[in-house]
Structures are given as structure tokens and as C-alpha cells.
Amino acid sequence: MKRLLTLLFSVAAIILFAQPNPQSRKVTEKFFPDFDIYMPTPAFSAVNRQNDFRAFTDHEAMMEYITRKHAEHPEFLSYTYIGESQKGKSVPMLTLTNKAVRSDKIRVWMQGGLHGDEPASTECLLYLIHMLLETDSLRPLLDHVELRMVPMANVDGCDRLHRHAANGLDLNRDQTKLDAPESVFLKWAFTEFNAEVALDFHEFRSYRRHFAKLSDWGVTTKYDVMFLYSGNLNVDAGLRQLTKSHFVEPAKSALDTYELRHSDYFTSREVHGEIQFNRGATNPRSSATSYALTNCVSSLIEVRGVALGRTSYKRRVFTGYAIAMSYLRSAVENVDAVRAAIVEADQNTAPPVVKATRTLVGEEVPFIDLARNEYVSLPSVVRDAWLSKPLLVRDEPEAYLILPGHDKAVANLRVLGLEVEVLAAEAEVSVESYKVTRYRRSPFKYEGVHLQTVETDTEEMLRRFPPGTSRVRVNQKYGNMLAELLEPEAGSSFVFFEVIKTRLGAELPVFREVKSKNP
Ligand SMILES: [Zn+2]
The missing domain is CATH 3.40.630.10 (Zn peptidases)
Structure with a gap:
């Protein structure tokens, strides 16, 4: 008997899910009548x-x-x-x-x-x-x-x-x-x-x-x-x-x-x-x-x-x-x-x-109950992005510097509307570097890439940059985007999406140019 029921259930499920349209006529007629x-x-x-x-x-x-x-x-x-x-x-x-x-x-x-x-x-x-x-x-x-x-x-x-x-x-x-x-x-x-x-x-x-x-x-x-x-x-x-x-x-x-x-x-x-x-x-x-x-x-x-x-x-x-x-x-x-x-x-x-978290709110979320074909309110936990709070904030740099050899990252910046200059000569710049202190590379591909989740420590230093280094100022029309693209911990960053590859213990090829502290 039990096996028969299981079989019947399976057949019902196949019929149900094989239908091209999951919505019953009564839901349509009561709640979504066509214009x-x-x-x-x-x-x-x-x-x-x-x-x-x-x-x-x-x-x-x-x-x-x-x-x-x-x-x-x-x-x-x-x-x-x-x-x-x-x-x-x-x-x-x-x-x-x-x-x-x-x-x-x-x-x-x-x-x-x-x-x-x-x-x-x-x-x-x-x-x-x-x-x-x-x-x-x-x-x-x-x-x-x-x-x-x-x-x-x-x-x-x-x-x-x-x-x-x-x-x-x-x-x-x-x-x-x-x-x-x-x-x-x-x-x-x-x-x-x-x-x-x-x-x-x-x-x-x-x-x-x-x-x-x-x-x-x-x-x-x-x-x-x-x-x-x-x-x-x-x-x-x-x-x-x-x-x-x-x-x-x-x-x-x-x-x-x-x-x-x-x-x-x-x-x-x-x-x-x-x-x-x-x-x-x-x-x-x-x-x-x-x-x-x-x-x-x-x-x-x-x-x-x-x-x-x-x-x-x-x-x-x-x-x-x-x-x-x-x-x-x-x-x-x-x-x-x-x-x-x-x-x-x-x-x-x-x-x-660089990172933010949503606020959790308890709320009644309304739905249409399919058994009764009526509205129903379900007490739920809602993670609200509109009420986001900062988790990790860094000082605003003057610019970000990217070492030569990361053409895809630079090309993407330009497509996204950012002006990028390229150093013609070697330059010594006061920067913060990123060192990767935690690293996880997803074993499965998401949207064609292995996601890299990192944490980094920043360190201030005076560093020589070779000609061909890209420099992108923060204070420009689309500058808001830079934190999301170049801060490695950000949830859609170039590091996250493997546009810039890295590993545990590595120094990133991205640097934050420190703002000059005028008295
Ligand atoms: Zn869509």
C-alpha cells in the first residue's frame, strides 16, 4: 500500500511539474485576471x-x-x-x-x-x-x-x-x-x-x-x-x-x-x-x-x-x-x-x-495560500538590504594602483566608465599594500569562475612602481565603484570573481595610494 502511494505520488509529481504553467486557473481568475x-x-x-x-x-x-x-x-x-x-x-x-x-x-x-x-x-x-x-x-x-x-x-x-x-x-x-x-x-x-x-x-x-x-x-x-x-x-x-x-x-x-x-x-x-x-x-x-x-x-x-x-x-x-x-x-x-x-x-x-551586513527584521510576509486560494500572512525573518550596516570600512585612498599584467581588470575599469592613467616612468609612491591572510577558492564554478573569498591585512609603505602601472583616481565621476571592484573583500570585486588571481600569503597587485596629509 505504502509503495503504491509512493508511486501515485511520483506520478502526480511528474504530471504537476511537467506542466508548462504552474498556476491554476482559480489563482489566475481570483488574483491575476488579465487586462x-x-x-x-x-x-x-x-x-x-x-x-x-x-x-x-x-x-x-x-x-x-x-x-x-x-x-x-x-x-x-x-x-x-x-x-x-x-x-x-x-x-x-x-x-x-x-x-x-x-x-x-x-x-x-x-x-x-x-x-x-x-x-x-x-x-x-x-x-x-x-x-x-x-x-x-x-x-x-x-x-x-x-x-x-x-x-x-x-x-x-x-x-x-x-x-x-x-x-x-x-x-x-x-x-x-x-x-x-x-x-x-x-x-x-x-x-x-x-x-x-x-x-x-x-x-x-x-x-x-x-x-x-x-x-x-x-x-x-x-x-x-x-x-x-x-x-x-x-x-x-x-x-x-x-x-x-x-x-x-x-x-x-x-x-x-x-x-x-x-x-x-x-x-x-x-x-x-x-x-x-x-x-x-x-x-x-x-x-x-x-x-x-x-x-x-x-x-x-x-x-x-x-x-x-x-x-x-x-x-x-x-x-x-x-x-x-x-x-x-x-x-x-x-x-x-x-x-x-x-x-x-x-x-x-x-x-x-568594503563589507556590509543586512539588518534582520521579524515581519509578517503575505502570500496566496494555494490550498485555500486566499491570502495568508507568514511570520518570517527578513534580511533587509535597505537597512544595511557597515562591517568593514577603510580610509578613502587618493587612487588605486594596479601592477602591469592585469589587462582584463584595467579593461573592465574602462568599460565601467572609469578613467585610468598609465605611468610612463617609474614612480615612488606612498601606498598601502594588501597581504592575503585568509583564502578560499570555491571548488565549483559560479558563472564560469572559481570564486575567491579573501581577507587581507594592509600595510603602509613607500614602493617603486614600474612604467605601465595603471593608476585610477577615486575622485572621479564613477569613483564610487572602485571600492566594490578593487577592495578584495568586496562581494563582487575583481579578486572575488578571479579577474585578479591570488593565493594565501600573497601580496595583491593592487595598492591604495595614501592621501597626502596636508597640514
Ligand atoms: Zn531577470
């Missing part, structure tokens, strides 16, 4: 196999749409190609603005499709293009905004509805090591644009392995969308606050008017058998923090959608669109406040935080 609105974007047009589960916009359909919109509105829409995907497809970047109005417009960056299995992230931007160009009441926004848009950042992934780039890398874990060609040309384009506001659209998975353990039949996320905005302490505090008060909060109010449910971003993890939640983010390997460290208003938008096929698809696309539109309005309305905050952030010389 009945006109959307003339490729995924909803008749030629694109409407209502086919797999019918999402591919590169070809997107290009047809973009070239048509450009032909109809050349004075508002132009596009160029920023690079080629690994499979040789050209990646378009669009500019939407009223070219007849020559003023200092606020620069807003939007991207979608960085993960190829999150189709609403591309479609919401294509819908935004349609609305901005075809709606008389919205088009005047383009008098005040220069909107730069990469709707399909990971073309190869999007074409086969696959999260990763063609070489298997996750492009939203690759923003400091820059191992995928797509990461490099996307960063170049972003750096060159010098965005004041940046949005990266994604979709999240609403049925997670951990969620099956919460309540009898498990739970699913109740939110249509979650906001991820950086809690990284090297991002200027004023800019972090402005992002929340002037962009996230108004966007949440806009969602309320459509009865779309929202939250700050959280994800689950298991700690000694207990399910806990991580809220927010601090890590510059991902876009929200990577962009925020360039001193701009940055948010990553996660719409509920991964693995849901075409379920509630217009609702998902509209959710992304509504947020994009709200951020555009906020950018225009708050242009002076945004620029003042950026100037302040550029001048900020707070000492770099």
Missing part, C-alpha cells in the same frame, strides 16, 4: 500566433516593429546598433525624444530582456514606445526627456526563451567581471549615455522551491510587481532616499490606481531548515546597484511572470509599462532635485564601505 486592453505590439498582433503559449516577441518581430515605428515617427524615434550577440544578431538601442526641442532634457535609460525568459520585460518597453508615439497627451513628455532604450539586451536568450546568454552566463551576474560580450557593449552604451535615471525590467518566478514548504499545498507570491533599488552603502545616501521617495513611491501610487499589487523586492532562502527572506539588494554584480553606483536614480523592476507562459500576459506587460510611464513623469517633474542629488553624490567623499 482587456488594446496592445498592438508584436506579441499581441495577429501575425504572431496569438494565444500560442510560445508566442513571444523574437528579435525579428521586434526589428520589424522598431523599423516600422521609426518610419512613421522619424522625428521622435531613432535607433542604432550597440553590438552583436554571440549568435551574431545586432542589438538595437533606441532614442526617443522630440528632436525639434533642443534643451537639456533629463536622460533616462531603460532596458529589458537581460534575462531571455522574462518576455514582459521587452514587451512593456515596446508598448511604451507605442503609447509615447501614438498618444497625443503623452507625446509632449518627449519634449523633456531623452529616453535611451535597449528593449532586448540578451537577444540570443530571448529568441529561445532562455534566461542565459548563448555562452551560458547570466548577464545580471556579470556586471563587474564582464565575461559576456553583451555585458561589455551594454556597459559601453550606458556609460556613454551618462544616465540620470535608469530602469532595468525583469520578471520573477512566483512559484519557488521553498514556497512549497510554506503551508500544506504551498504558497505563491501575491504581488504583481516588486521594486529593487539599491541599499548599497557606497551609493550616496541622498540619492538612495530620492530614488525611494520621488520614484518608487509615486510608481506604487500609480499601480494602486490600477489595483496592481506591489512590494519591495524579496527572495527566499533556506537557513538551517528555516525559510528566510532577503529584501532589496546591495550587490554590484547586478544592474540595480551597478547602475546606482554611477550616481543615478536606479531601479530594477520585477514583474510576476517567469514560467507563466501567456497567463495574464497583458496585465504583466501593462504593469511594466505603468511603472516606466510613472518614472518618466517623475523624472520630468523632479529634474532639478535629481540633478542636485547627483551633483551632491559626485562630490561625496565618504570612506568606502
Whole structure:
């Protein structure tokens, strides 16, 4: 009997997990009814196999749409190609603005499709293009905004509805090591644009392995969308606050008017058998923090959608669109406040935080209980990135020096927008060196590399540097990023990602140039 039950269970599990869409009709009908609105974007047009589960916009359909919109509105829409995907497809970047109005417009960056299995992230931007160009009441926004848009950042992934780039890398874990060609040309384009506001659209998975353990039949996320905005302490505090008060909060109010449910971003993890939640983010390997460290208003938008096929698809696309539109309005309305905050952030010389820790908060986290098809609140531990506290702080150096022979590290710095000078002659410099006192190299590869976790002791010394040594000043536009890239203990640093290899007891090829102590 017991064996029969096990067998039945296994068969049930196979049927359950083999289904392409994990969401039952009753959850959809009660909590996520689709929107009945006109959307003339490729995924909803008749030629694109409407209502086919797999019918999402591919590169070809997107290009047809973009070239048509450009032909109809050349004075508002132009596009160029920023690079080629690994499979040789050209990646378009669009500019939407009223070219007849020559003023200092606020620069807003939007991207979608960085993960190829999150189709609403591309479609919401294509819908935004349609609305901005075809709606008389919205088009005047383009008098005040220069909107730069990469709707399909990971073309190869999007074409086969696959999260990763063609070489298997996750492009939203690759923003400091820059191992995928797509990461490099996307960063170049972003750096060159010098965005004041940046949005990266994604979709999240609403049925997670951990969620099956919460309540009898498990739970699913109740939110249509979650906001991820950086809690990284090297991002200027004023800019972090402005992002929340002037962009996230108004966007949440806009969602309320459509009865779309929202939250700050959280994800689950298991700690000694207990399910806990991580809220927010601090890590510059991902876009929200990577962009925020360039001193701009940055948010990553996660719409509920991964693995849901075409379920509630217009609702998902509209959710992304509504947020994009709200951020555009906020950018225009708050242009002076945004620029003042950026100037302040550029001048900020707070000492770099090398390591930080999240604050643990006890909280009721709401879900949809699948057995009862009702909301349920679960008492939980939330590790909140927004409430991060510094663990390891070092004095701000004048500059970092990198010995010759570390070309990839120097190339990455340049792609990330940092000015690097190269010593033409030998120089004697007062520096702090790093000696590796603890070292662990992960036996397994993560995103193509063996992670190196280190601790170091610093030692002050006068040292001779050969010609060819790279020197990167801290006091420059993207200088905030340096602590995250070059301090070896930082969680996305070049040492962590093996861009710079080391071992126990070694002196690192990176040095901190000591600030001259003027009386
Ligand atoms: Zn994603």
C-alpha cells in the first residue's frame, strides 16, 4: 500500500511539474485576471500566433516593429546598433525624444530582456514606445526627456526563451567581471549615455522551491510587481532616499490606481531548515546597484511572470509599462532635485564601505495560500538590504594602483566608465599594500569562475612602481565603484570573481595610494 502511494505520488509529481504553467486557473481568475486592453505590439498582433503559449516577441518581430515605428515617427524615434550577440544578431538601442526641442532634457535609460525568459520585460518597453508615439497627451513628455532604450539586451536568450546568454552566463551576474560580450557593449552604451535615471525590467518566478514548504499545498507570491533599488552603502545616501521617495513611491501610487499589487523586492532562502527572506539588494554584480553606483536614480523592476507562459500576459506587460510611464513623469517633474542629488553624490567623499551586513527584521510576509486560494500572512525573518550596516570600512585612498599584467581588470575599469592613467616612468609612491591572510577558492564554478573569498591585512609603505602601472583616481565621476571592484573583500570585486588571481600569503597587485596629509 505504502509503495503504491509512493508511486501515485511520483506520478502526480511528474504530471504537476511537467506542466508548462504552474498556476491554476482559480489563482489566475481570483488574483491575476488579465487586462482587456488594446496592445498592438508584436506579441499581441495577429501575425504572431496569438494565444500560442510560445508566442513571444523574437528579435525579428521586434526589428520589424522598431523599423516600422521609426518610419512613421522619424522625428521622435531613432535607433542604432550597440553590438552583436554571440549568435551574431545586432542589438538595437533606441532614442526617443522630440528632436525639434533642443534643451537639456533629463536622460533616462531603460532596458529589458537581460534575462531571455522574462518576455514582459521587452514587451512593456515596446508598448511604451507605442503609447509615447501614438498618444497625443503623452507625446509632449518627449519634449523633456531623452529616453535611451535597449528593449532586448540578451537577444540570443530571448529568441529561445532562455534566461542565459548563448555562452551560458547570466548577464545580471556579470556586471563587474564582464565575461559576456553583451555585458561589455551594454556597459559601453550606458556609460556613454551618462544616465540620470535608469530602469532595468525583469520578471520573477512566483512559484519557488521553498514556497512549497510554506503551508500544506504551498504558497505563491501575491504581488504583481516588486521594486529593487539599491541599499548599497557606497551609493550616496541622498540619492538612495530620492530614488525611494520621488520614484518608487509615486510608481506604487500609480499601480494602486490600477489595483496592481506591489512590494519591495524579496527572495527566499533556506537557513538551517528555516525559510528566510532577503529584501532589496546591495550587490554590484547586478544592474540595480551597478547602475546606482554611477550616481543615478536606479531601479530594477520585477514583474510576476517567469514560467507563466501567456497567463495574464497583458496585465504583466501593462504593469511594466505603468511603472516606466510613472518614472518618466517623475523624472520630468523632479529634474532639478535629481540633478542636485547627483551633483551632491559626485562630490561625496565618504570612506568606502568594503563589507556590509543586512539588518534582520521579524515581519509578517503575505502570500496566496494555494490550498485555500486566499491570502495568508507568514511570520518570517527578513534580511533587509535597505537597512544595511557597515562591517568593514577603510580610509578613502587618493587612487588605486594596479601592477602591469592585469589587462582584463584595467579593461573592465574602462568599460565601467572609469578613467585610468598609465605611468610612463617609474614612480615612488606612498601606498598601502594588501597581504592575503585568509583564502578560499570555491571548488565549483559560479558563472564560469572559481570564486575567491579573501581577507587581507594592509600595510603602509613607500614602493617603486614600474612604467605601465595603471593608476585610477577615486575622485572621479564613477569613483564610487572602485571600492566594490578593487577592495578584495568586496562581494563582487575583481579578486572575488578571479579577474585578479591570488593565493594565501600573497601580496595583491593592487595598492591604495595614501592621501597626502596636508597640514
Ligand atoms: Zn531577470
